[in-house]
Amino acid sequence: MEKIIVSGGRKLQGTVKVEGAKNAVLPVIAASIMASKGRSVLHDVPALADVVTMKEVLHNMNASVQFQDNTITVNAVKPLITEAPFEYVRKMRASVLVLGPMLSRFGHAKVAMPGGCAIGSRPIDLHLKGFEAMGAKVHVGNGYVEVFSEGRLKGAKIYLDVPSVGATENIMMAAALAEGRTVIENAAKEPEIVDLANFLNKMGAKVIGAGTEMIKIDGAPQLHGVEHTIIPDRIEAGTFMVAAAITGGNVLIKGAESEHMRSLISKMEEMGVQFFEEEDGLRVIGPEQLKPTDLKTLPHPGFPTDMQSQMMALMLNAVGTSVITETVFENRFMHVEEFRRMNAKVKIEGRSVIVEGPITLQGAEVAATDLRAGAALILAGLNAEGYTRVTALNHIDRGYVDIAGKLARLGADIERVDDADEAMLDTIENQRLSAL
Ligand SMILES: CC(=O)N[C@H]1[C@@H](OP(=O)(O)OP(=O)(O)OC[C@H]2O[C@@H](n3ccc(=O)[nH]c3=O)[C@H](O)[C@@H]2O)O[C@H](CO)[C@@H](O)[C@@H]1O
């Protein structure tokens, strides 16, 4: 079994470059299958497990996809197989993002119904209601959702009960090939929505208002392949910001887009962390002593749920009591139990967690329960006594490219090992101790 082993106590120094955003590239790859003319070339694509899964989803549909050196080329000109089976959706919920593109281009899509996951039940009812409003028929049964449309979808006015990122994306993509205008009200405003809208506009659709709560989409009869560069990953950047802060380090995060991270920067500033805009990125300097704070996760521009567990790791090191309230997902506190294994004083009260700091965290065997929880455990390990061994790396690999290597290059004592490597490390450590 592979593990990331981290030993705490080193201040991080240096420069780290942000990858392209996972949550932007997945919908953009899905949208690329709507091009019936020309191929799409996407740059700054991170080499993540989720990107490989999305590539497999498209490949299984008979699209031609090449992925090399952070560039993906998609050619979907010939008719595709309009199905995404369970094996892909099981690995990655974002596979449901091919529903809108397939439905609007081919009049049919069949995708395995995503189940709940470690962070909540995560239904797709709002995606399906949107398609229905545009004239599609929806059938759910035998673990699959199947959507049909006779002729082109029709533009419609759609109000989302919650500003769901996935529903906004799926409806935007379906609307890009629909007849007439679609208006999405109470739309999600995340930067990744804006990136998708820019991509759809280049392909030939007309999307206005992305990044606000009302998005208007005028569909085109046909879309064409284009070249596009993916926006930087604000959650990867945020994770390195916490790494710098938690160790009292000084790190330049190259390519970080601070406009996308206002709520996070402001919370970290409240905790005493300093930020300096530089020409090619954002410099983060951790304080000698962190102050406590309270935060509530909300849809963008509120505090992102995908940074909640990493901020909990930071709060464990603050002097005083902090409170985190999670409002986006109903069950995103699985990391709390793992933090307790590291001696953390954390208590769940309904949708909130009370974090008592400062505490001397102790290295322990812990498991990543989802990808951000995994990152948070590594972050906690950066300031813990002794060795923290993080397992279930498959979660972390979904959203981080070589996180251990990048932290090591910033000076952390961290290594990714398999069982054989670990046995050898234990022998070396035992020899060192017996020689003392
Ligand atoms: C690939 C991707 O971009 N993933 C992100 C996306 O997930 P995802 O798009 O799945 O998240 P949503 O914004 O859709 O979910 C937000 C909330 O809405 C609920 N909901 C959603 C759809 C629906 O049809 N019905 C419904 O009730 C969900 O259960 C959840 O409680 O946004 C989340 C919220 O910022 C992030 O944590 C994920 O990293």
Ligand SMILES: C=C(OP(=O)(O)O)C(=O)O
């Ligand atoms: C929850 C996340 O992703 P996904 O929606 O792909 O599960 C995430 O990126 O933190």
